[in-house]
Amino acid sequence: MATTPTIEENGTMKEPxxxxxxxxxxxxxxxxxxxxxxxxRVASHGLQPNMILYLTKEYALSAARAANILFLxxxxxxxTPIVGAFLADSYMGRYSIIGFGSIISLLGMVLLWLTAxxxxxxxxxxxxxxxxxSPATSxxxxxxxCFGLMSxxxxxxxxxxxxxxxxxxxxxxxxxxAGLLERFFSWYYVSxxxxxxVAVSGxxxxxxNMGWEVGFGVPVLLMLLSAISFFLASPFYVKxxxxxxxLTSFAQVLVASYKNRDIQLSSCGTDDFYYHTKGTVSRxxxxxxxxxxxxxxxxxxxxxxxxxxxxxxxxxxxxxQVDELxxxxxxxxxxxxxxxxxxxxxxxxxxxxxxxxxxxxxxSNFEIPAGSLGLFTMTxxxxxxxxxxxIILPVASKIKGKSVRxxxxxxxxxxxxxxxxxxxxxxxxxSIRREIAIQQGFSDEPEGVVNMSAMWLAPQNILLxxxxxxxxxxxxxxxYTELPKSMSSIASALFILGMSVGNLASSFIMNTVDAITKRxxxxxxxxxxxxxxxxxxxxxxxxxxSFVNFLYFLACCKAYGPCKDERNGDLGGxxxxxEANTRGTLQGLLRIVTxxxxxxxxxxxxxxxxxxxxxxxxxxxHCAALSVEFVSRIMAKSLSSMLLKGISGLQAAHSCRIIRVxxxxxxxxxxxxxxxxDDPDTHDDFKPTNKLESSxxxxxxxxxxxxxxxxxxxxxxxxPDLPQCGFSSLAVxxxxxxxxxxxxxxxxxxxxxxxxxxxxxxxxTFPQIFIKGEFIGGSDxxxxxxxxxxxxxxxxxxxxxxxxxx
Numbered sequence: 153m154a155t156t157p158t159i160e161e162n163g164t165m166k167e168p169x170x171x172x173x174x175x176x177x178x179x180x181x182x183x184x185x186x187x188x189x190x191x192x193r194v195a196s197h198g199l200q201p202n203m204i205l206y207l208t209k210e211y212a213l214s215a216a217r218a219a220n221i222l223f224l225x226x227x228x229x230x231x232t233p234i235v236g237a238f239l240a241d242s243y244m245g246r247y248s249i250i251g252f253g254s255i256i257s258l259l260g261m262v263l264l265w266l267t268a269x270x271x272x273x274x275x276x277x278x279x280x281x282x283x284x285x286s287p288a289t290s291x292x293x294x295x296x297x298c299f300g301l302m303s304x305x306x307x308x309x310x311x312x313x314x315x316x317x318x319x320x321x322x323x324x325x326x327x328x329x330a331g332l333l334e335r336f337f338s339w340y341y342v343s344x345x346x347x348x349x350v351a352v353s354g355x356x357x358x359x360x361n362m363g364w365e366v367g368f369g370v371p372v373l374l375m376l377l378s379a380i381s382f383f384l385a386s387p388f389y390v391k392x393x394x395x396x397x398x399l400t401s402f403a404q405v406l407v408a409s410y411k412n413r414d415i416q417l418s419s420c421g422t423d424d425f426y427y428h429t430k431g432t433v434s435r436x437x438x439x440x441x442x443x444x445x446x447x448x449x450x451x452x453x454x455x456x457x458x459x460x461x462x463x464x465x466x467x468x469x470x471x472x473q474v475d476e477l478x479x480x481x482x483x484x485x486x487x488x489x490x491x492x493x494x495x496x497x498x499x500x501x502x503x504x505x506x507x508x509x510x511x512x513x514x515x516s517n518f519e520i521p522a523g524s525l526g527l528f529t530m531t532x533x534x535x536x537x538x539x540x541x542x543i544i545l546p547v548a549s550k551i552k553g554k555s556v557r558x559x560x561x562x563x564x565x566x567x568x569x570x571x572x573x574x575x576x577x578x579x580x581x582x583s584i585r586r587e588i589a590i591q592q593g594f595s596d597e598p599e600g601v602v603n604m605s606a607m608w609l610a611p612q613n614i615l616l617x618x619x620x621x622x623x624x625x626x627x628x629x630x631x632y633t634e635l636p637k638s639m640s641s642i643a644s645a646l647f648i649l650g651m652s653v654g655n656l657a658s659s660f661i662m663n664t665v666d667a668i669t670k671r672x673x674x675x676x677x678x679x680x681x682x683x684x685x686x687x688x689x690x691x692x693x694x695x696x697x698s699f700v701n702f703l704y705f706l707a708c709c710k711a712y713g714p715c716k717d718e719r720n721g722d723l724g725g726x727x728x729x730x731e732a733n734t735r736g737t738l739q740g741l742l743r744i745v746t747x748x749x750x751x752x753x754x755x756x757x758x759x760x761x762x763x764x765x766x767x768x769x770x771x772x773x774h775c776a777a778l779s780v781e782f783v784s785r786i787m788a789k790s791l792s793s794m795l796l797k798g799i800s801g802l803q804a805a806h807s808c809r810i811i812r813v814x815x816x817x818x819x820x821x822x823x824x825x826x827x828x829x830d831d832p833d834t835h836d837d838f839k840p841t842n843k844l845e846s847s848x849x850x851x852x853x854x855x856x857x858x859x860x861x862x863x864x865x866x867x868x869x870x871x872p873d874l875p876q877c878g879f880s881s882l883a884v885x886x887x888x889x890x891x892x893x894x895x896x897x898x899x900x901x902x903x904x905x906x907x908x909x910x911x912x913x914x915x916x917t918f919p920q921i922f923i924k925g926e927f928i929g930g931s932d933x934x935x936x937x938x939x940x941x942x943x944x945x946x947x948x949x950x951x952x953x954x955x956x957x958x
Contacts, residue, residue, distance in 0.1 A: 177320035177390035184385035185320070186343050188250065189313040191378030192257060193347035195371035196229070196306055198355025199264070201523025204501040205508070206364060208680065210267075211287050211295070212275050215680040216666045219501040220659045225299040226498060227655030232307025234645045234652075238399050246312040246319065247391040253308020254379040260301030261372045267295065268364040309378075314340060319390050348530060356523040398476070405477045407466045408446035415445050425449055427462070428471040436474045443478060447471045472636075479635050485708040486561075487646055489568065490627050492701035494654020495661065496571045496694055497616060497624075500526065503578075503609060505682050506585060508599060510606040520606065528610050532617030540621070560630045561709050567623025568702045574615035575695030581608045582688040589683045598681040634715060661697075665690060851908035859922045862895035863950045867909045868919040869900050876900060880919045883931040886938050887921075892950050923947065 200222070207218035240249040267273040273294060275287045287295075317340065359367030426435055426447050436444045446469045449455055455468045462468050507522035514520055548556040558566070585604055594600035624647070631646045662678055669686075670676040679685030858865050864887060870876030872884045872894055887894055899906040899918055906918070913920055913927050921928045923946055928934060937943035 176388055178388075179321070181320045181385050181388050181390075182317055184381050185313055185317045186340060188254065188378050188382035189309055189340075190343045190347045191374045191381065192254070192306065192309050193344055194351045194355065195261060195374040195378070196257070196302060197348050197351035198359075198371050198374075199261075199302075199368070200226075201352060201356050201500065201504060201526060202359050202367070202521075204504050205522070208505075210274050210364070211291070213287070215502070215505060215682070216662060216676065216678045219662055219678070221296075221299070222501055223498065223655045223659035223662070225303060227652045227659070228300065228303035229306045230648050230652035230655060232303050233311035233648055234307075236307040236311030237645060240312045240315075241394060241398075242400060243394050245391060245394045246316040247386075247389055249308045249312050250316060250382060251308075253305045253311075254375075254382055255305070256301050256308065257305020258372070258375045258379055260298050260303075260305060261368070261375050263294065263301065264298040265365075265368040265372050267298070268368045316389075319392050345530070345534070349527070352526050352530070353521075353524050356521045359523075360521040401469075401473050402477050402480070404466050405443060405446045405469050405473050408469050409443050411467055412445035412448060412450065413442075415448055415450070417441055417444060426471050427455070427468055436471050437478060440478050440481060443474050447474045476636055482712065483631060483634055483646070486564070486630065486705070486712060487627075487650060489564070489701055489705040489708060490623065490647070490650040491654045491657055492698055493568060493571055493619070493623050494651045495658045496575055496698055497620060498651075498655050498658050499578075499691075499694070502678070502682065502687050502690075503613075505598070506582065506687070507606045507609060509589065509594070509602055509682065510585065510604050510608070511601060512606040522606075525606065525609050525613060528613035529617040529620070532614040533621045536618045536621045537625070560626050560633070560715050561712075563622045563626035564630065565702065565705055565709070567619045567621075567626060568698060568705055570615055570619035570622065572695050572698040572702065574612050574619060575691050575698060577615060578612040579688040579691035579695065581612065582682075582691060584608070586683060586686075586688060595683050596681070598683050600683075630715065661694075662690075665693065851905055852912060854905070855908055855912050858895070858897065859925055862893075862922075863924055863953075864892055864894050864947075865922040866894065866896045866919055867899050867906075868896055869898070871898050872896050877918075879917075879931040883919045883921060883934050886931075886934050886943070889938070890944070890947050890951060892947055892954055924950070 203222055204215070204218050207213045207221065208215055211218075213221070236249055236253065240246045244252070274291055355367065355370060358370055426444075427449050428435075428447070436447060449468065455463060457463050503525065504522045507520075507525050512520045512522065545557055585602060585608065588604050589595070589600065589602045592600075592602055594602060627650070628647050666676045666678050670679075675681075675684045675686075677686040677690045866872075866880075866883060866887070868875065868877075868880035868883065870880055872888075875881035875884055884894070884896075897905065899909065909918075909920055910916060915927070915929070917930055919930055921930070921934055928937070928946075934943065937946065
């Protein structure tokens with residue numbers, strides 16, 4: 153017998169740990185699943201920050217080569233979850249892939265630990281330098297196998313943990329499931345964030361103070377706990393079988409469209425030619441029309457089996473499959489702009505080398521580990537998200553008198569711009585550090601500690617954290633909202649794939665810079681001796697590439713058109729979409745560019761001049777303290793100015809796009825305008841009557857009267873003869889199949905009417921359909937009623953009256 157939720161004294165619902173004593177799944181399994189990935193994250197992330205030091209000091213690798221190895225390791229770690237998701241969905245199942253990943257990841261960490269325990273596993277190095285030659289091939293193969301196994305293991309765990317946890321919570325009660333899933337997702341992401349914090353602070357500190365043997369041994373212990381925690385609950389897991397993958401579906405669409413390439417699309421003018429399943433759209437979209445051939449029924453006898461199933465899914469696909477692939481192709485240009493963001497965000501190796509050559513003392517007794525400065529990035533991201541959602545947006549909304557928020561494209565664009573600034577700041581700081589190192593005689597001693605605080609590296613890390621909070625979160629939300637719900641797994645995988653490609657691009661850029669700049673026996677910009685190299689030039693190069701990426705992003709935004717958050721009116725407007733909407737977004741982004749590339753460079757120039765004057769007096773500690781304070785002040789002023797002016801400007805642009813007319817009424821195939829001509833020569837007797845303006849009745853009364861007087865009333869975007877959104881068009885097409893009288897109002901022409909309808913029905917989206925005074929819902933509900941026959945039964949009286957009157 154299933155247990156039921158209990159009500160606490162405070163009125164909240166408490167879920168039972170078990171659905172019944174013998175069932176599988178439930179909340180009891182979640183701690184084991186969360187612990188599995190949390191321990192894996194602590195172990196893997198704890199190895200990454202100081203790995204550049206391990207490779208350069210213990211393996212005698214150059215900084216550029218070591219950084220390339222780490223770039224490739226990160227790329228593999230970010231790419232393998234996509235492969236893992238495909239294998240889990242198509243062949244192995246989620247439980248098997250997570251278990252496999254846990255064992256493989258543990259094996260990789262054990263092998264890496266052995267390189268620290270066994271001196272023969274690496275070149276001979278004393279405390280200060282490696283006296284032997286370069287590492288042997290066998291030693292490098294052993295090292296690469298460690299990284300490869302850890303990447304494969306991470307791909308198995310990270311690809312399926314979230315989905316596997318959600319599998320445990322399917323109770324059959326949609327409302328209960330939604331609440332459980334929300335809590336599970338929250339705890340999942342909190343655990344991941346805490347894991348990374350522990351890794352970057354605790355594990356790195358152990359490596360710095362207790363050596364590599366202990367520093368690599370602790371991740372092994374944590375990974376062992378990860379595997380044990382997962383397998384302990386094996387008898388209680390819900391283990392769903394594998395199913396067809398979306399990647400297979402995409403391949404089927406491409407193959408089918410190629411096989412049917414001889415079909416003339418112009419001949420397919422009705423829905424009957426397209427294969428669609430019950431409850432889905434009956435016609436594919438008009439963009440990328442060559443893919444529509446994949447869902448065209450050529451010969452029903454050949455395409456279907458006697459029981460109605462498709463005989464060959466590689467020759468005939470559904471409309472839904474085609475539209476899913478089209479949606480993916482459409483977002484790819486904007487996805488590609490995130491690659492350069494990943495390039496800048498993945499520059500973690502050289503900042504560690506910078507930090508080792510700077511004064512990292514916070515107090516006389518405590519020194520920040522060089523690999524822990526990345527905490528500034530994570531902390532600033534978390535703090536900024538809280539400030540943005542809890543303070544900045546509410547204050548801006550209060551000032552404007554209505555809800556205010558930035559669109560997804562605006563947030564992504566702001567992130568790219570802040571990345572440009574972060575790279576410029578990074579280059580400036582490195583230029584000053586390098587000059588101080590040369591003045592103090594450390595040209596040939598890259599590990600010499602200069603008289604300069606490592607806190608100089610904080611501003612660039614803080615800016616990168618803010619950039620990530622805008623762009624990374626914006627990207628994830630963009631993919632999730634723009635792609636169909638059936639592609640949620642692909643939406644989350646796209647961001648990870650972008651990070652993987654960004655790591656590969658980072659490796660390519662660094663190799664190219666290294667090869668070009670050391671020609672003619674010159675010193676490479678990314679030399680192992682950062683005091684002789686020019687890492688500052690490298691940072692400025694990345695800043696320039698980021699700005700080019702921003703221009704490319706603007707072009708992609710214009711080509712893409714409005715996002716769903718703009719079409720649905722989530723930005724404080726009323727949802728009207730036209731060319732001005734996209735133009736307003738671009739103008740807002742350009743305004744932000746102007747603010748940042750005028751105010752911030754001027755501030756940085758002032759900092760630069762101040763520093764040079766201070767340096768000339770040799771007061772380096774005073775210079776460091778003042779510079780950090782001054783840079784922080786400039787950044788705070790510029791960012792606050794940027795946001796307040798940018799948001800105000802964007803909202804002003806939106807308000808200018810609102811169409812101020814009273815509304816139009818479409819009744820039984822005729823449209824009555826509620827606005828009259830302004831021609832003064834027109835006699836009053838010939839002007840149309842404006843019911844909404846000429847009477848004293850409220851809009852609520854108008855809505856009630858509409859619903860009472862009209863057997864079928866639809867509030868929609870556009871009018872039935874010319875719908876202005878796909879959902880409204882679908883609803884009208886379904887209702888017209890029954891040849892019933894249809895009355896409608898265009899909510900795009902009157903924002904107050906739109907709000908009145910929403911308040912009346914307590915329903916947030918449009919279209920809204922009322923039949924015989926009863927609120928039915930939107931296009932998806934009316935389509936489902938049509939397919940089940942319920943709509944015909946509902947309209948029986950209306951059809952009968954129509955036939956009698958006809």
